[in-house]
Amino acid sequence: NADGAGDEDERGLFFKDFTTTSVLREDTKAKLMTLKGKFNGKDGDAVVLLEKLPFDKETVANLMSSSTMHQTLNNDIYSTYEAFPPTNFPDYKTTMIYPATEKHVIKYSEQDMYVVRETKDLYENVTKQCLEKNQFSIQWVYNILEKKCESERIVFEDPDPVNGFILLPDLKWNRKDLDSLYLVAITHNHIKSLRDLNKESLPLLKNILKSGTEAIEKEFNIPVSKLRIYVHYQPSYYHLHVHFSNLKFDAPGTDVLRAHLLDSIIENIEMDSQYYENKTLHYTVKENDVLHQAYKDHGYFK
Amino acid sequence: NADGAGDEDERGLFFKDFTTTSVLREDTKAKLMTLKGKFNGKDGDAVVLLEKLPFDKETVANLMSSSTMHQTLNNDIYSTYEAFPPTNFPDYKTTMIYPATEKHVIKYSEQDMYVVRETKDLYENVTKQCLEKNQFSIQWVYNILEKKCESERIVFEDPDPVNGFILLPDLKWNRKDLDSLYLVAITHNHIKSLRDLNKESLPLLKNILKSGTEAIEKEFNIPVSKLRIYVHYQPSYYHLHVHFSNLKFDAPGTDVLRAHLLDSIIENIEMDSQYYENKTLHYTVKENDVLHQAYKDHGYFK
Known part of the structure; x- marks a missing residue:
């Protein structure tokens, strides 16, 4: 559940009631972003770190073959695609600090x-x-x-x-x-x-x-x-x-x-x-x- | 289609018949990986570059709220999650070089x-x-x-x-x-x-x-x-x-x-x-x- 009191191994739309109030920092090279936000109806700010997961050697072949590809360019031997994977691949990791103090907000801001x-x-x-x-x-x-x-x-x-x-x-x-x-x-x-x-x-x-x-x-x-x-x-x-x-x-x-x-x-x-x-x-x-x-x-x- | 001859804006499982023969390089910080592989029944090697897309300020709130989260840790104010987004978010970009020469392979190898x-x-x-x-x-x-x-x-x-x-x-x-x-x-x-x-x-x-x-x-x-x-x-x-x-x-x-x-x-x-x-x-x-x-x-x- 959203307040972090849940058991490990729990699954769900834990951020369904989360509202982003500001983007604190983004790193487009490392594919990460930090946000500040609130859970609807709850007190206190949350600081949330999002980071895309690296590709995994074990599963990359399966990921590619099962992703829907949208071709965006095609020139000679070069072609480019945007990929939409199926839902069974973990895509990014999230770290939440809740409740977060002003110090946490500053720490994760640019x-x-x-x-x-x-x-x-x-x-x-x-x-x-x-x-x-x-x-x-x-x-x-x-x-x-x-x-x-x-x-x-x-x-x-x-x-x-x-x-x-x-x-x-x-x-x-x-x-x-x-x-x-x-x-x-x-x-x-x-x-x-x-x-x-x-x-x-x-x-x-x-x-x-x-x-x-x-x-x-x-x-x-x-x-x-x-x-x-x-x-x-x-x-x-x-x-x-x-x-x-x-x-x-x-x-x-x-x-x-x-x-x-x-x-x-x-x-x-x-x-x-x-x-x-x-x-x-x-x-x-x-x-x-x-x-x-x-x-x-x-x-x-x- | 798999040999890169398709029109732009085409969508499909273009890498369904792709077999990875080796991982040439990976960069877990930048979330990228380069592979060598073949299309079943076709001649010639392909070099494929995969790179996760950065988070997008415009869509990140929607991405988070619609992702299924798997809680992996819960300690004091800190909690961590693995996130499984729905299929309508583009997740990574793919660049393919096909057919690729040995020079391409070396250039993208680690x-x-x-x-x-x-x-x-x-x-x-x-x-x-x-x-x-x-x-x-x-x-x-x-x-x-x-x-x-x-x-x-x-x-x-x-x-x-x-x-x-x-x-x-x-x-x-x-x-x-x-x-x-x-x-x-x-x-x-x-x-x-x-x-x-x-x-x-x-x-x-x-x-x-x-x-x-x-x-x-x-x-x-x-x-x-x-x-x-x-x-x-x-x-x-x-x-x-x-x-x-x-x-x-x-x-x-x-x-x-x-x-x-x-x-x-x-x-x-x-x-x-x-x-x-x-x-x-x-x-x-x-x-x-x-x-x-x-x-x-x-x-x-x-």
């Missing part, structure tokens, strides 16, 4: 971006204070770590409270198409971000690198030479997690202005335990991010 | 990629030797530096032979659309790559960062806070050059497995002059690259 060149001092005086004042709830992370939710999705766990972690598929991955394989290792240890990593974190980081890649090779038969393994800074939530994505997958957040290779993090800390405490870190902020506002108030942007 | 974890030793024993044996001509770089070609495209030059450089638009940029602004600074000094940078390179690197961004701000009114400034490793040619691209532009080669921020390079060398001589560097190679072959011959890939 905005101007700026590079922040965060020195150690700026981290201490601007970033850290801003994040302490504006904490998003990460209840959903604790739900996973405490096995209250998504426990059936866990691919691997090392339960050690200091050096252990839970490895599970990222929400962006359907767990079927190996070319877009995307998993996340969430640490049991409560570490906020890259800035807090030092030589005490090395056993944890090395454990994630070794056990995480072994679990992925065992479970999905994807070797380490086909994986991109990295941490985001800034992260989307301040509880340490490591991303594992298939090289073939042009995953969001692999840009040099956001991703830091786990292997390089380990090497840099081995060279200097305070590397990430002292390093100037570069990342982008969006116009409506609280961090952008904090840096603006600080006079960082002229 | 090569496998692998991560190389290049330690200092592997650089000395494999990469360096491979690059020395397989030198591509970079005459075109010298033509630019000696003003034999493209001199009318130069945006800025510092002629100093040690610390100077030429700044000009990258070939991928049309010099008009500022959102996809992309320039390259090519050094007068003959330095091969990131591996060869050390404290002697600092005046050059700092000069490129300062004078390059000043020239871009003056000429195009794009401030440094809107630019991504980086070096590739591996580069596409072995003469040092620095990329300046607009943040808004999802430029190729900004992945953490290829791009190194100029600002971080300077900081790392200031910390340790031999940082890039000693660092383990990660990058991807494609199956047909000479470097992939060299690493394979060395027994690097099991």
